[in-house]
Amino acid sequence: xxxxxxxxxxxxxxxxxxxxxxxxxxxxxxxxxxxxxxxxxxxxxxxxxxxxxxxxxxxxxxxxxxxxxxxxxxxxxxxxxxxxxxxxxxxxxxxxxxxxxxxxxxxxxxxxxxxxxxxxxxxxxxxxxxxxxxxxxxxxxxxxxxxxxxxxxxxxxxxxxxxxxxxxxxxxxxxxxxxxxxxxxxxxxxxxxxxxxxxxxxxxxxxxxxxxxxxxxxxxxxxxxx
Amino acid sequence: xxxxxxxxxxxxxxxxxxxxxxxxxxxxxxxxxxxxxxxxxxxxxxxxxxxxxxxxxxxxxxxxxxxxxxxxxxxxxxxxxxxxxxxxxxxxxxxxxxxxxxxxxxxxxxxxxxxxxxxxxxxxxxxxxxxxxxxxxxxxxxxxxxxxxxxxxxxxxxxxxxxxxxxxxxxxxxxxxxxxxxxxxxxxxxxxxxxxxxxxxxxxxxxxxxxxxxxxxxxxxxxxxx
Amino acid sequence: xxxxxxxxxxxxxxxxxxxxxxxxxxxxxxxxxxxxxxxxxxxxxxxxxxxxxxxxxxxxxxxxxxxxxxxxxxxxxxxxxxxxxxxxxxxxxxxxxxxxxxxxxxxxxxxxxxxxxxxxxxxxxxxxxxxxxxxxxxxxxxxxxxxxxxxxxxxxxxxxxxxxxxxxxxxxxxxxxxxxxxxxxxxxxxxxxxxxxxxxxxxxxxxxxxxxxxxxxxxxxxxxxx
Amino acid sequence: xxxxxxxxxxxxxxxxxxxxxxxxxxxxxxxxxxxxxxxxxxxxxxxxxxxxxxxxxxxxxxxxxxxxxxxxxxxxxxxxxxxxxxxxxxxxxxxxxxxxxxxxxxxxxxxxxxxxxxxxxxxxxxxxxxxxxxxxxxxxxxxxxxxxxxxxxxxxxxxxxxxxxxxxxxxxxxxxxxxxxxxxxxxxxxxxxxxxxxxxxxxxxxxxxxxxxxxxxxxxxxxxxx
Numbered sequence: 001x002x003x004x005x006x007x008x009x010x011x012x013x014x015x016x017x018x019x020x021x022x023x024x025x026x027x028x029x030x031x032x033x034x035x036x037x038x039x040x041x042x043x044x045x046x047x048x049x050x051x052x053x054x055x056x057x058x059x060x061x062x063x064x065x066x067x068x069x070x071x072x073x074x075x076x077x078x079x080x081x082x083x084x085x086x087x088x089x090x091x092x093x094x095x096x097x098x099x100x101x102x103x104x105x106x107x108x109x110x111x112x113x114x115x116x117x118x119x120x121x122x123x124x125x126x127x128x129x130x131x132x133x134x135x136x137x138x139x140x141x142x143x144x145x146x147x148x149x150x151x152x153x154x155x156x157x158x159x160x161x162x163x164x165x166x167x168x169x170x171x172x173x174x175x176x177x178x179x180x181x182x183x184x185x186x187x188x189x190x191x192x193x194x195x196x197x198x199x200x201x202x203x204x205x206x207x208x209x210x211x212x213x214x215x216x217x218x219x220x221x222x223x224x225x226x
Numbered sequence: 227x228x229x230x231x232x233x234x235x236x237x238x239x240x241x242x243x244x245x246x247x248x249x250x251x252x253x254x255x256x257x258x259x260x261x262x263x264x265x266x267x268x269x270x271x272x273x274x275x276x277x278x279x280x281x282x283x284x285x286x287x288x289x290x291x292x293x294x295x296x297x298x299x300x301x302x303x304x305x306x307x308x309x310x311x312x313x314x315x316x317x318x319x320x321x322x323x324x325x326x327x328x329x330x331x332x333x334x335x336x337x338x339x340x341x342x343x344x345x346x347x348x349x350x351x352x353x354x355x356x357x358x359x360x361x362x363x364x365x366x367x368x369x370x371x372x373x374x375x376x377x378x379x380x381x382x383x384x385x386x387x388x389x390x391x392x393x394x395x396x397x398x399x400x401x402x403x404x405x406x407x408x409x410x411x412x413x414x415x416x417x418x419x420x421x422x423x424x425x426x427x428x429x430x431x432x433x434x435x436x437x438x439x440x441x442x443x444x445x446x447x448x449x450x451x452x
Numbered sequence: 453x454x455x456x457x458x459x460x461x462x463x464x465x466x467x468x469x470x471x472x473x474x475x476x477x478x479x480x481x482x483x484x485x486x487x488x489x490x491x492x493x494x495x496x497x498x499x500x501x502x503x504x505x506x507x508x509x510x511x512x513x514x515x516x517x518x519x520x521x522x523x524x525x526x527x528x529x530x531x532x533x534x535x536x537x538x539x540x541x542x543x544x545x546x547x548x549x550x551x552x553x554x555x556x557x558x559x560x561x562x563x564x565x566x567x568x569x570x571x572x573x574x575x576x577x578x579x580x581x582x583x584x585x586x587x588x589x590x591x592x593x594x595x596x597x598x599x600x601x602x603x604x605x606x607x608x609x610x611x612x613x614x615x616x617x618x619x620x621x622x623x624x625x626x627x628x629x630x631x632x633x634x635x636x637x638x639x640x641x642x643x644x645x646x647x648x649x650x651x652x653x654x655x656x657x658x659x660x661x662x663x664x665x666x667x668x669x670x671x672x673x674x675x676x677x678x
Numbered sequence: 679x680x681x682x683x684x685x686x687x688x689x690x691x692x693x694x695x696x697x698x699x700x701x702x703x704x705x706x707x708x709x710x711x712x713x714x715x716x717x718x719x720x721x722x723x724x725x726x727x728x729x730x731x732x733x734x735x736x737x738x739x740x741x742x743x744x745x746x747x748x749x750x751x752x753x754x755x756x757x758x759x760x761x762x763x764x765x766x767x768x769x770x771x772x773x774x775x776x777x778x779x780x781x782x783x784x785x786x787x788x789x790x791x792x793x794x795x796x797x798x799x800x801x802x803x804x805x806x807x808x809x810x811x812x813x814x815x816x817x818x819x820x821x822x823x824x825x826x827x828x829x830x831x832x833x834x835x836x837x838x839x840x841x842x843x844x845x846x847x848x849x850x851x852x853x854x855x856x857x858x859x860x861x862x863x864x865x866x867x868x869x870x871x872x873x874x875x876x877x878x879x880x881x882x883x884x885x886x887x888x889x890x891x892x893x894x895x896x897x898x899x900x901x902x903x904x
Contacts, residue, residue, distance in 0.1 A: 072750055076794055103328075103558060106780030107788045116754055146372075147382040156373040298524060302568055328558030332781060336559045342528055554781075598824075599834040608825040 022060045025219070028074060028082055029093035032138075032202055033065025040205055045212035062087070070098045070109050071117045078124055090130050091173070091215060092121065095137030095161065096201055099153040115160050122168050133218065134165045136176035138211075141192050141200045142183050148192070173218045175211065182210065248286040251445070254300060254308055255319035258364075258428055259291025266431055271438035288313070296324045296335050297343045304350055316351050317399070317441060320344075321363030321387065322427055325379040341386050348394050359444065360391045362402035364437075367418050367426045368409050374418070374426075399444045401437065408436065474512045477671070480526060480534055481545035484590075484654055485517025492657055497664035514539070522550045522561050523569045530576055542582050543625070543667060544573065547589030547613065548653055551605040567612050574620050585670065586617045588628035590663075593644050593652045594635050600644070600652075625670045627663065634662065700738045703897070706752060706760055707771035710816075710880055711743025718883055723890035740765070748776045748787050749795045756802055768808050769851070769893060770799065773815030773839065774879055777831040793838050800846050811896065812843045814854035816889075819870050819878045820861050826870070851896045853889065860888065 027033045027043055036043035043063050050056040064081045066073065071094050082090060095114075102108030109117075125132045136158040141148030148154075158176040165172045183195055193200045196207035203211060253259045253269055262269035269289050276282040290307045292299065297320050308316060321340075328334030335343075351358045362384040367374030374380075384402040391398040409421055419426045422433035429437060479485045479495055488495035495515050502508040516533045518525065523546050534542060547566075554560030561569075577584045588610040593600030600606075610628040617624045635647055645652045648659035655663060705711045705721055714721035721741050728734040742759045744751065749772050760768060773792075780786030787795075803810045814836040819826030826832075836854040843850040861873055871878045874885035881889060 072791065072795075076791070076798075102784030104556075105788070106555060106784050106786050107791075108784050110783070110785045113750065113754070113785075117750075120754075141378075145381070145385070147378055147385060149378040149382070151378040152367075152373055152375040155371070156375070159371070159373060298565065298569075302565070302572075329784060330782075331562070332554030332558050332560050333562045333565075334558050336557070339524065339528070339559075343524075346528075593830075597833070597837070599830055599837060601830040601834070603830040604819075604825055604827040607823070608827070611823070611825060 023058060023089060024060045024087045025089040025091065026062045026064050026082055026085055026087040027091045029065045030069040030097055031065065031067035033063060033093055034067055035202060036065060037063035040208055042203060042208040042211040045208055046216055049212060049216060068097055069094065071114050075117045075121050078121060083128055087130055090125050091133045093135035095157045096140060099150050099157055100140055111156060111160060114157060115164060118164050132170045133173060134161050134170050135173045136161050138175040138179040139197060142187055142195045142197060143190050143192050144183050144187050145190050171218050171222050173215050175214060178214055249284060249315060250286045250313045251315040251317065252288045252290050252308055252311055252313040253317045255291045256295040256323055257291065257293035259289060259319055260293055261428060262291060263289035266434055268429060268434040268437040271434055272442055275438060275442060294323055295320065297340050301343045301347050304347060309354055313356055315357045317359045319361035321383045322366060325376050325383055326366055337382060337386060340383060341390060344390050358396045359399060360387050360396050361399045362387050364401040364405040365423060368413055368421045368423060369416050369418050370409050370413050371416050397444050397448050399441050401440060404440055475510060475541060476512045476539045477541040477543065478514045478516050478534055478537055478539040479543045481517045482521040482549055483517065483519035485515060485545050486519055487654060488517060489515035492660055494655060494660040494663040497660055498668055501664060501668060520549055521546065523566050527569045527573050530573060535580055539582055542577050543585045545587035547609045548592060551602050551609055552592055563608060563612060566609060567616060570616050584622045585625060586613050586622050587625045588613050590627040590631040591649060594639055594647045594649060595642050595644050596635050596639050597642050623670050623674050625667050627666060630666055701736060701767060702738045702765045703767040703769065704740045704742050704760055704763055704765040705769045707743045708747040708775055709743065709745035711741060711771055712745055713880060714743060715741035718886055720881060720886040720889040723886055724894055727890060727894060746775055747772065749792050753795045753799050756799060761806055765808055768803050769811045769813065771813035773835050774818060777828050777835055778818055789834060789838060792835060793842060796842050810848045811851060812839050812848050813851045814839050816853040816857040817875060820865055820873045820875060821868050821870050822861050822865050823868050849896050849900050851893050853892060856892055
C-alpha cells in the first residue's frame with residue numbers, strides 16, 4: 001500500500017517537472033502556418049483559448065510553417081523541422097502552393113505526386129507514433145459566384161486529402177468546406193478577399209479566429225474520444 | 227381578289243429567284259463550330275430540323291469556325307470570314323481557348339482584353355446591321371463535383387459574355403448554364419467527358435443535338451418576337 | 453530673286469509661329485516607355501541631348517507607354533493615344549510582356565498573333581504617313597551564360613520584329629542585340645540585373661542613357677539620310 | 679602450365695556461377711531512357727558496341743526509364759526500380775520534364791527543389807556503393823539561332839547538374855554541351871528537329887548512335903581509370 005502511494009506520488013511529481021506530460025502539437029505547413037505564430041495568428045489564438053480553459057498545462061503548440069512550401073517541401077524537411085521536435089500530434093496544412101504555383105511559376109505539383117508525397121509524409125509521422133491531422137486548403141479567393149480561378153483544382157486536391165485521410169485513419173479539419181460555407185453565408189457582396197483572408201489566401205483577424213476554432217473543435221473531439 | 231393572287235405569285239417568284247429572302251446565319255467560332263458543319267455537327271442538325279419544319283427556305287446556315295481561335299482571332303478575320311458573307315445573323319461562340327490556352331501554352335486572353343475585343347467584334351457586326359447572338363463557353367470537363375480545373379475561369383468569362391450581351395442588346399444562348407444543368411441531371415457518375423462532349427470540350431452526338439436545340443430555341447424565339 | 457527671298461522669309465516666319473515645323477516623335481510601348489518620361493528616363497535624356505545639340509527646336513518628344521502592354525494593347529489604343537497626337541514619327545518598343553506573361557499569368561501572345569497585330573499597328577501608322585521605327589525587346593534578365601529563362605522566346609520575337617521591319621521598310625533599333633553585346637562586354641560577373649536594368653527588365657540610370665543613345669543613333673541617321 | 683589452366687578454369691567456372699563478375703549498369707531516367715531499350719535505342723546500341731568489342735561478358739545493361747519522369751519521380755521509385763536491381767553503376771539522365779512541364783502543365787520543378795531531390799537520389803545510390811554518372815538534358819528543340827523557347831532553363835538546370843556532379847564526385851556525360859556542338863556543326867538550316875531528335879526531344883537513329891558513343895566514352899574512360 002505504502003509502496004504504491006509512493007510510486008504514485010513520484011509519478012505526479014515527475015510529471016509536473018517533465019514536459020513529457022504536455023502534449024506537443026506541431027503545425028506543419030506553408031506561409032499561412034508560418035504566420036500562425038504571430039501575435040494575432042491562429043496558433044497564438046489557440047494558445048490563448050487553452051489558457052482561458054486552463055488547458056495550457058496540457059498542450060504545447062509549435063509552428064513549423066515556411067512560406068511557399070508545397071507537399072514535397074514538407075517531405076524534404078520533415079526530419080529536421082518536425083521529427084526532431086518529437087511531437088505527439090502534427091497538424092498538416094498544405095496545398096495552396098501546390099495548386100497556385102501551377103499558374104504563378106509553372107511549378108505546381110501533379111495531383112498524383114501530391115498524393116504520393118503526402119502519403120510518404122504521413123507514413124514517416126505515423127512510424128514515429130505521431131497522431132496526424134490533415135487540413136484541406138482553405139481558399140485562393142473568396143468569391144461566392146464560383147469564379148475564383150483556382151477553385152476547380154483546390155476542390156480536386158481537397159478531395160485527394162480527404163481520401164488520404166480516410167486511408168490513413170487521420171482526422172480531417174476540412175477548412176475548404178468550412179471556408180466555403182462561411183463565405184456563402186457572410187460574403188453576399190461576392191468580394192474576392194476581406195472576409196476570412198486579407199489577400200485571397202492569408203488569414204485576416206477574423207480568419208485566424210475562425211481557423212483556431214475549427215482546428216480546436218477537431219483536436220478536442222479526438223482527444224476526448226481517445 | 228385578282229390583285230392578291232398576283233401579289234402572291236410575285237412574292238413566290240421573287241423568293242425563288244433571289245436568295246436574299248433567305249436569312250443568312252453565320253456561326254463564328256473555334257474548333258467546336260468548325261466541327262458543327264460535319265455530317266453529325268450541330269449546324270447540320272439545325273439544317274435538318276429546319277427541313278422537317280419546312281423552314282429551310284427561310285434560312286441559310288454557314289459555318290465560320292477555325293480550330294484554336296480565341297476572341298482576338300475572330301477579330302482579326304471578321305472582315306474576310308464573316309462580313310464578306312453579308313450575313314443577317316451571326317452567332318458567336320468563343321471563349322474555351324481564351325481560358326484553356328492559359329494552361330496549355332501560356333497564351334490565354336486577359337479578362338479585360340477578352341471584353342475589349344469581344345466588344346470590338348460586336349461593334350463591327352452591328353455597324354453592318356447584323357443581329358448578333360452570343361454563346362457562353364459550354365465546358366472544359368463535365369465533372370459535377372466542382373473539380374474541373376478551369377471551371378472558375380469559364381464561369382468568369384461566361385459572366386463577362388453575359389454582361390457584354392446585356393450592354394449590346396444581344397440575345398444570349400447560355401450554353402455554360404445549360405450544360406451544367408444537363409450534367410447535374412445526367413452525369414451522376416461524375417465523368418469528365420462522354421455526356422455532351424467526347425473529350426471534355428468537343429461535342430459528341432448527344433452534345434450536337436443538345437446545342438442545335440438550345441441555339442434554335444433562342445434564335446426562333448427572337449425571330450418570332452421581331 | 454525678290455520672289456525667292458519673300459518665299460524664304462515667309463517660310464521662316466511660318467516655321468517660327470507654327471509648331472508644325474517641329475517633328476513630333478511619339479514613343480509607343482509598355483512600362484519601360486512609360487518610365488522613359490521620368491526625370492532620368494530615356495525620353496527625358498533624349499530631350500536633354502537635343503538641347504545640348506541645339507536641336508530641340510526641331511523635335512518634340514512624347515511618351516505613350518502603359519505598364520503591362522502587349523502588342524494587342526497597343527493596337528487597341530492606337531487611335532486615342534497615338535494617331536490623335538498626329539505624330540511624324542512613332543517609335544514602337546514592345547514585346548517583353550508578350551513573352552513574359554506566358555509565364556507570369558498564362559496570357560502571353562502567340563508568335564503568329566504577335567506578328568499579325570504588329571503588322572496591323574504599322575499599317576495604321578503608315579496609312580497616316582507616319583514614319584515608324586521598331587525596337588526589339590531588350591532583356592528579361594542580363595545573365596551572360598545563356599541561362600536567362602526567357603531568352604529563347606525573346607530572341608524568337610526579336611527575329612519576328614526584324615522581319616516585320618524589313619517587310620514594312622521600317623528602321624530597327626535593335627536593343628536586343630545591343631543589350632546582349634553590352635552585357636557580354638560589361639557583365640563579367642554574370643549578374644541577372646544591375647548592368648543596364650534595375651530588375652532584369654526596367655532601365656537603370658546607365659540603361660536609360662544607353663537606350664537614349666541607341667535610339668538617337670538610328671533616328672538621326674535616318675533623318676540625315678532623308 | 680597446369681597451374682595456369684587451373685586458374686583459367688576456375689575463373690570460367692566462377693564467372694558462370696556468379697553474375698557478380700558482370701558490371702551491372704542501370705540507366706535511370708524518363709521517356710528518352712525508356713525508349714533506349716528499343717531495338718534501335720541507345721542502350722541496345724551500347725550492348726551491340728560491347729559485343730563487337732568482346733566486352734559483353736563484362737557488362738550487363740538495364741533500362742529504368744519511365745515516360746514523363748521528373749527528378750522527384752526518380753526519387754519516389756528509386757528503391758523498387760533501381761536499388762532492388764543491385765547495380766554497380768547508375769547513369770541518371772533527367773531534366774527535360776522538370777523544365778518542359780513548367781510550360782506544358784504548370785508542374786515543372788523549382789530549380790532549388792531539383793537540386794535537393796537530385797542530391798537525395800545520389801546520396802541513396804552512393805550509400806549502396808553504386809558509381810553514379812550524371813547526364814545533362816540534351817535538348818528541347820535543335821534550333822541553332824538561340825530561339826528554342828526553353829534553352830535558358832535547360833542551360834540553367836544543366837549548370838545545376840554539373841555543379842551537383844562536382845560536389846558528389848560523379849562523372850558527367852554532358853549531352854547538353856555535345857548536342858549543342860553537334861547541332862552548330864550539322865544543323866546549318868536551323869531546323870527545330872531531325873538532326874539528333876525526331877521531335878525536338880526524343881532521339882532519332884542518329885541521336886541514339888550519338889548518345890551511345892557519348893555515354894560509352896565517359897563510362898569507358900572511368901572504368902579504365904579505376
